[in-house]
Amino acid sequence: MAAAKALIASAPEFQAALLGWYRAHRRRLPWREEPSLYKTVVSEFMLQQTQVKTMLPYFARWLDALPGFPSLAAASEEEVVKLWEGLGYYTRARNLHKLARALVALPEMPRTRDAWLELPGIGPYTSAAITSIAFGAPAAVVDGNVVRILARLAADGTAWRDTTSAGKDLTPLADALLNHAEPGDHNQAMMELGATVCTRHNPLCTVCPVRAFCAACRAGEPEAYPKLAAKVIEARTVVRAWCRRATDGALLLHKTDSSARRLAGQHELPSAEHLGLDPSALARKDTLLATKKRGITRFSFTEPIHALEPAGLPRPISTGLVWVAPAELDGVLMSGPHRRWVRELIARA
DNA sequence: AAATCGGGGTG
DNA sequence: CACCCAGATTT
Structure with a gap:
């Protein structure tokens, strides 16, 4: 696709504009103050299919009760699931518990994406998020935000079955745009942009730091992307x-x-x-x-x-x-x- | 590939 | 009400 090709050619300029915006405008979130691997992991599990606003009180309560991997690994599953009560998708809590027990049993923390992918509750997105943020690993995240941003940047009108399928198709573009010097901040910047500027409804194109690179913005129809099949309820x-x-x-x-x-x-x-x-x-x-x-x-x-x-x-x-x-x-x-x-x-x- | 997860916010 | 949200796992 022509728009994607031009975008990739200007990747360095795109990265600079995105990162500059992120460092000036990012929200102050609990896992960004005095960051740690544990905070990153807990936040990523809570954020699977859950908005930031929803999980914030749970995150605070969780860190208070279980401040690190050792205390989480030592807790009972009943206690862990009870702390998760109200957040939904309780398999996440059980997987996070299993993950803590697996990590404390290892001789050292895994640092690569492939190693994290073997662990409970860790899939393509979470492995990229954790290793890029905590260890600077060169892995691009592709979540719902990134799918929306990339489809708009490239004005990709593909009619996708669902977000998972779109993410698969757009992963090469995400990888091509990744800032290898700052993969963690680049990934967080993409998601922050999707959450606060490149929103599904009424995107704020006038203040978007990367509007110069966006084919959908130029065409004046950002909301037309991504094109996803309707859900049957x-x-x-x-x-x-x-x-x-x-x-x-x-x-x-x-x-x-x-x-x-x-x-x-x-x-x-x-x-x-x-x-x-x-x-x-x-x-x-x-x-x-x-x-x-x-x-x-x-x-x-x-x-x-x-x-x-x-x-x-x-x-x-x-x-x-x-x-x-x-x-x-x-x-x-x-x-x-x-x-x-x-x-x-x-x-x- | 499609279903499941018994949530919740938002336009 | 419809669709989405820093998705992963099972069928």
């Missing part, structure tokens, strides 16, 4: 029960087995299926307490919550159902949405 309904024991106010919850692939160790308000009830029998109009909505990847869930008297429970109670006293609720593992629903309904009662 599937709607699902889950009827849940709000069931409290009169004697001590304990709440009935369903706990998924800790070894399960999905929802491992998570507590939820029991669904009709958990209870062995017909959803339409549980979902009586006169017992509706609230209807909640949430999304996860390609699903949109609608979850009506119905009051249920303990006397209405089938006997014996199915495995996985547990009574949790109000004082114990904070200690059990629960997703962010469930935590908020339970708090709201307890307060209302």
